[in-house]
Amino acid sequence: MAGRKVLIIYAHQEPKSLNGSLKNVAVEELGKQGCSVTVSDLYAMQFEPRATRNDIVGCLHNSEEFNYGVEAREAYKRGDLSDDLIEEQKKVQEADLLIFQFPLYWFSMPAIMKGWMDRVLVEGFAHKFPDCYSSGLLKNKLALFSFTTGGSKEMYTKGGISGDIRYILWPMQHGIMHYCGVKVLAPHICFAPEYVSEENRKEMLLVWAQRLKTLWKEEPINCSPEWYFK
Amino acid sequence: MAGRKVLIIYAHQEPKSLNGSLKNVAVEELGKQGCSVTVSDLYAMQFEPRATRNDIVGCLHNSEEFNYGVEAREAYKRGDLSDDLIEEQKKVQEADLLIFQFPLYWFSMPAIMKGWMDRVLVEGFAHKFPDCYSSGLLKNKLALFSFTTGGSKEMYTKGGISGDIRYILWPMQHGIMHYCGVKVLAPHICFAPEYVSEENRKEMLLVWAQRLKTLWKEEPINCSPEWYFK
Numbered sequence: 001m002a003g004r005k006v007l008i009i010y011a012h013q014e015p016k017s018l019n020g021s022l023k024n025v026a027v028e029e030l031g032k033q034g035c036s037v038t039v040s041d042l043y044a045m046q047f048e049p050r051a052t053r054n055d056i057v058g059c060l061h062n063s064e065e066f067n068y069g070v071e072a073r074e075a076y077k078r079g080d081l082s083d084d085l086i087e088e089q090k091k092v093q094e095a096d097l098l099i100f101q102f103p104l105y106w107f108s109m110p111a112i113m114k115g116w117m118d119r120v121l122v123e124g125f126a127h128k129f130p131d132c133y134s135s136g137l138l139k140n141k142l143a144l145f146s147f148t149t150g151g152s153k154e155m156y157t158k159g160g161i162s163g164d165i166r167y168i169l170w171p172m173q174h175g176i177m178h179y180c181g182v183k184v185l186a187p188h189i190c191f192a193p194e195y196v197s198e199e200n201r202k203e204m205l206l207v208w209a210q211r212l213k214t215l216w217k218e219e220p221i222n223c224s225p226e227w228y229f230k
Numbered sequence: 231m232a233g234r235k236v237l238i239i240y241a242h243q244e245p246k247s248l249n250g251s252l253k254n255v256a257v258e259e260l261g262k263q264g265c266s267v268t269v270s271d272l273y274a275m276q277f278e279p280r281a282t283r284n285d286i287v288g289c290l291h292n293s294e295e296f297n298y299g300v301e302a303r304e305a306y307k308r309g310d311l312s313d314d315l316i317e318e319q320k321k322v323q324e325a326d327l328l329i330f331q332f333p334l335y336w337f338s339m340p341a342i343m344k345g346w347m348d349r350v351l352v353e354g355f356a357h358k359f360p361d362c363y364s365s366g367l368l369k370n371k372l373a374l375f376s377f378t379t380g381g382s383k384e385m386y387t388k389g390g391i392s393g394d395i396r397y398i399l400w401p402m403q404h405g406i407m408h409y410c411g412v413k414v415l416a417p418h419i420c421f422a423p424e425y426v427s428e429e430n431r432k433e434m435l436l437v438w439a440q441r442l443k444t445l446w447k448e449e450p451i452n453c454s455p456e457w458y459f460k
């Protein structure tokens with residue numbers, strides 16, 4: 001929708017990959033709608049995934065014993081987080097919608113994207129107990145997990161060898177986004193792009209573009225255990 | 231048990247943390263039993279979590295389009311993975327038991343440990359479709375996830391706000407370890423150590439030491455959907 005701001009957090013090493021193409025489709029389609037789109041291209045940025053003392057500028061709150069969560073929270077209050085984190089937080093703050101675009105790595109996101117979650121969603125910025133879940137600090141924002149797999153759709157069913165794909169979404173959608181108050185749109189999944197025809201892949205990109213056209217009319221999922229495990 | 235080899239993959243920034251103490255208890259207790267114990271102290275090693283072209287020494291299999299999974303598999307065959315990966319794979323190969331010791335970050339492991347999974351468990355080394363799950367290449371090994379939380383035990387129950395703690399274990403235990411053929415021992419969880427008394431924490435360390443004394447007699451869990459979602 002014209003005027004809406006979208007942040008795409010994108011984790012693929014190769015621009016020519018299907019993930020790269022899916023990201024491009026989103027940039028193009030949302031751009032056409034008049035949205036302003038920002039991309040955090042994590043590998044290109046060489047984004048740091050490790051949560052360390054380097055994230056805190058200047059002195060520590062407790063230099064006797066390093067507690068990452070406490071130090072990040074205190075540094076956020078003081079405006080003393082490292083520049084890369086301040087930058088990402090600004091992008092998140094401005095965004096109406098976060099799209100996470102990645103290949104599934106070990107039933108989850110690649111480590112570089114997990115590091116984005118670990119480091120950017122600092123206490124005080126994204127949540128502040130008991131301001132979590134429905135009162136998380138990023139409420140009024142939307143998130144959408146868009147990913148590709150190696151496994152087939154059949155493998156990721158309730159009776160399949162890898163279980164329902166929704167089981168995998170629980171930590172990411174509920175544990176991270178919902179915890180921060182973000183409402184979650186239905187995930188977008190391209191199964192096994194490496195093992196289908198060129199034609200099928202083109203179709204996958206079309207389906208994504210198609211969905212994006214009416215994305216702003218979608219209702220968030222009901223992000224509770226029933227959605228995942230019913 | 232005397233003679234058994236244990237690899238502890240440990241992810242905490244602070245040696246004085248409860249995770250640090252839990253790791254030390256395991257080193258000590260297993261050492262007393264005559265096990266040989268190796269620790270991969272990921273932050274101290276500044277372990278690289280990002281899956282990139284740097285993991286492949288020399289020329290690429292396909293330099294037109296970088297596919298990490300394919301390149302890592304081919305490099306493994308040729309003996310051309312980067313030294314840090316070869317080193318970790320040697321430790322895994324020799325181990326009878328892998329213990330993962332970490333604080334829960336966003337319903338999962340910290341990014342630095344996720345990177346260990348992404349980069350070390352290469353196709354051809356840890357799995358090779360259809361050699362996965364019960365015929366994964368690391369069969370005859372055991373794994374144990376030992377972690378601490380911020381949330382309380384009550385939050386992590388079926389009716390609790392964060393859902394059953396077992397939901398979180400599905401990607402890690404089933405999606406990673408079981409996929410590679412590794413049998414999984416019951417997880418070891420210390421809930422909310424920051425919010426209990428010093429005395430309670432000492433008790434937590436004792437309980438862990440106690441469990442380790444009879445660990446080799448334990449049966450693996452039945453790592454199927456029933457265990458997680460029943």
Ligand SMILES: Cc1cc2nc3c(=O)[nH]c(=O)nc-3n(C[C@H](O)[C@H](O)[C@H](O)COP(=O)(O)OP(=O)(O)OC[C@H]3O[C@@H](n4cnc5c(N)ncnc54)[C@H](O)[C@@H]3O)c2cc1C
Pocket residue numbers: 012016017018019020021102103104105106107108147148149150151152193194198201202205281295297298299347348349405
């Ligand atoms: C460490 C690791 C862990 C993994 N764990 C899991 C797991 O737990 N579960 C699981 O299911 N899978 C897993 N996988 C597999 C992984 O999810 C897939 O390899 C990945 O999702 C494929 O997406 P891609 O973008 O990399 O594909 P690509 O290989 O880039 O895409 C496939 C093809 O699409 C082509 N393409 C790109 N753009 C277009 C276009 N515009 N039109 C037509 N074709 C195009 C590309 O040229 C390519 O040939 C894992 C892989 C790794 C490396």
Ligand SMILES: Cc1cc2nc3c(=O)[nH]c(=O)nc-3n(C[C@H](O)[C@H](O)[C@H](O)COP(=O)(O)OP(=O)(O)OC[C@H]3O[C@@H](n4cnc5c(N)ncnc54)[C@H](O)[C@@H]3O)c2cc1C
Pocket residue numbers: 065067068069117118119175242246247248249250251332333334335336337338377378379380381382423424428431432435
């Ligand atoms: C990015 C991020 C994401 C997070 N996500 C989640 C989440 O999704 N879910 C969740 O539940 N939690 C989450 N947390 C909280 C996190 O899991 C806890 O902070 C962590 O598990 C606590 O473990 P620790 O070892 O760091 O504790 P510490 O703070 O090191 O331990 C508590 C106390 O134990 C003391 N201690 C150490 N050794 C001993 C000893 N031998 N005897 C007695 N006392 C000792 C220490 O001195 C310290 O005071 C998150 C935290 C961060 C930073």
Ligand SMILES: [Zn+2]
Pocket residue numbers: 173174175178222223224
């Ligand atoms: Zn939810």
Ligand SMILES: [Zn+2]
Pocket residue numbers: 403404405408452453454
């Ligand atoms: Zn399993």
